[in-house]
Amino acid sequence: MTMTEPEATATATEHVDVLIVGAGISGIGAAYHVKDRFPDRSFVLLDALESHGGTWWTHRYPGARSDSDLFTFGYGFKPWRGPSIATADEIRSYLGEVIDENDLAGSIRYRHRVTSAHWSSADRRWTVEVTRDDTGEQLRLTTDFLWMCQGYYRHQKGYTPDWPGMDRYQGMVVHPQDWPDDLDYAGKRVVVIGSGATAATLIPAIAETAGHVTMLQRSPTFFISRPKTHELAVTLRALDVPEEWTHEILRRAHVAQLEEITRLSFEAPDELRKFLIEEMRPLLPEDFDIEKHFTPRYRPWQQRLAVVPEGDLFAALREGKASVATDTIETFTETGIRLASGEEIEADIVITATGFDLAVFGNIAFTVDDEPVDFTQRVTYRGIMISGVPNMAYVFGYFRASWTLRADLVSEFVCRLLAHMAEKNATVAVPALRPEDADMPLLPWMDPENFNAGYVMRSAHLMFKQGDREPWTHMHEYTQERQMLPAADLDDGTLAYS
Template sequence: MSTPIEAETDVLIVGAGISGIGAAYHLQQRAPGKSYQILEARADVGGTWDLFRYPGIRSDSDMFTFGFNFRPWMGGKVFADGPSIKQYITDTANEAGIMEKIRFDTRVVRAEWNSETARWTVEAEVGETRERKRFSANFLILCSGYYRYERGYMPDFPGMESFEGDIIHPQLWDESYDYAGKRVVIIGSGATAVTLVPAMAQTAGHVAMLQRSPTYIANRPSRDAMADWMRKYLPRRLAYVLIRAKLIGLGMFFFNLARRFPGFVKKGVLKKVREELGPEFDVEKHFSPSYNPWDQRFCLAPDGDFFAALRSGTASIHTDHIERFDQSGIRLKSGEHLDADLIIPATGLDMMVGGGIELVVDGDTVDPSEHVTYRGMMLSGVPNCALAFGYTNASWTLKIDLTHERICRLLNHMDEKGYDYCVPVPPEGLETQDLLDFSSGYVRRAIHTLPRQGTKAPWKTYQNYLMDMLTIRFGPLEDGHMRFETAKAEAGARPAVAEAAE
């Protein structure tokens, strides 16, 4: 006999990070007749901001657009630290009554759709014993992020086993670890490395950032003078709307400028770096990437903290290739040796669609790479299932909020018309391309495992907030690409619910 259903609900949300809490809030406000529950693998809310604990952890997007559109960010700093962001998510969940709808220590491993009953049956491992429990829902929202939580990407560097110091990946950082006075080598040039350097340089003996190739790093003030003025003299909600509009507009302008005139933008960025570091610093070698601006995400240095660490001598930057690790550090192909007590491979993430959950639709296992994304939020041929996937060129939450609004519109529309489920169906011969037009290593390593996108709407994922806002909020739901259906089985044919859940 199969395990009885632990709980049955209208909507099941997987993940209690910023995406999952946002989904719950939108459901409460825009589809209040729908019951929901959140399944969270960790013991607390926050997702990324509960997982990552490395020194200096912060957002690299401004908090006025990274924060929810329904709850103004009230912190003063534009770029908040990790604990502040987690607290913001926690406060949002508590104030909205969402916390009581979350089942913690519940890791979803499988979800199976049955068109006969129009239901998802979700299997999860609960607690330390990993007891298998089943849950049932009509609609599934996967808010489990886009990377593997258990580990980060770790290259197999030659000689790693011979190093006598410590090697710690940022994703597995232990907050009790004492690095005061130690010689630290950080491998990488992305946002994590650029965050770690100034934070650790305050107490470490010396911090060396070792990069194979440069990245674009821009100085941004940690406070927005115009935002501070607006919040002082305007009503809170109006100020928040205006600040968000300003920052969204500036972000879109800069992104499009970089794509249209990459040489001009690159020249301007490098000019600013020279002003930070002075004429003696080899800016071309260490800060001039081979790719164009916004072919990868920009790294930000709030108040120029990264450049200040380099100027002070507490940190250094090295552009070279690793020959091998040895007992005392890393030998580079140039012949230089970096002495180290601690090596931090800030080498990125392992991308994973939907947290690695096994999806099954009417008996067939879903391989995401064989499917196409619909409006950047659903997979072709997969009914009543949405993916929370944010922007790559702007704040993650901007797209997440829009996605949840669209989900609520779909749910309400199906209720009004008497439908039980909806499924995106691509046209025959749809031309496709990579889901992400990004050259970052973590994207290129995983691109073959990701869904595809089309070359035109609604199958193309536009990285454009205004375009998405108009189509997601106001575009027709029955657009000729979304098929709506009713369940064939009788309501009484659903699996029994366990008495403990009643």
């Protein structure tokens, strides 16, 4: 049979030295490092979304912003010149500058969704199947090294619990990940379910025009007020200090603050709890029940601190534009929500700021030599590679510190590994348990005593495992890894080269 032109195009295979999945902050950073370190190697970034940015493209709800300072959330190689706390648009603009300044645009392909990845030991390469979401075309690429930078949650749809009575509710239910461009909340009664960073961002943004906003939470979150622009940045810029210096000084200042909060969370959690609560108290209404609404059950830093820039959430509460209800949902009604206490909250719009679902490597189907990879039975190697999976690295950032701090470290590590492989004339590197690791216990991906956010606990059973010794552990603090990863021995017997 003669192959038609469309069929010929669909089965054509393109080869690149490095294939990066994801054009968010991790993938763009990875591409920069590959191009800077290996200018002669070919690479491509694939992303299922319509443009760059990842999280900052997906989240378009009012007020969407960072909950980390941009001096650590920005790349180490590109100074951040804006305020410490930035909007989604400002972050996407910054990422766009990285793309333009480093001529990366020609290597990025949007609306290209990876559906499967197959490793062949005989061919010593990956074959990656791709669907173009704009045309439906099926594509195939091969690569020597696969770098997963797709993020850690499902972008297509957020997590919304199935509460009783939702089918009879007559108002609108909206998840922040699916925010309608034409949503009119002016003068409306709005209930935001949730108390994390998304709720803390949304509520002050919509409270200005909504009739009233109620934050309905099952349990409280630790909030901390921070200025949008760091005082030290104002001082340094007034002195006309070069932006590169300002970036590095502010980066170190924020890291030092992070180290101190982390230390206190383990060594003096009660004192840190008291400090955080007392920091909030004068910013809240006089009659606000801070013990009920803003005193979490968990230890500080078992979940992220939700940043409140300029205390905007507290201001909305003081001004009566917003209020807090701490209770569980008994049922939705036709006109709102009835709580377990019997209280009813009338709502024209309900916003489910209830988080997202973790996705293991974008839910892509992986095989190694035709055997499906069950990641739940695999072990992480330094939080960067997976046991028994050759020539594949991934980026997973910090839960408590800025994601990009780890993305930078991982990029440097992967580039060091690629250079080391070239020095050894090796085309394959695969993490492999040593004989002394044979009886190593497989531990959960995340210890709830360390971090117990809802989205982590809901999806822990889907994730890969970790061991009880190096290098089979992960989720260290930045203060540890900034020393550990650059010094990691690539010839300690845990990476098999061939």
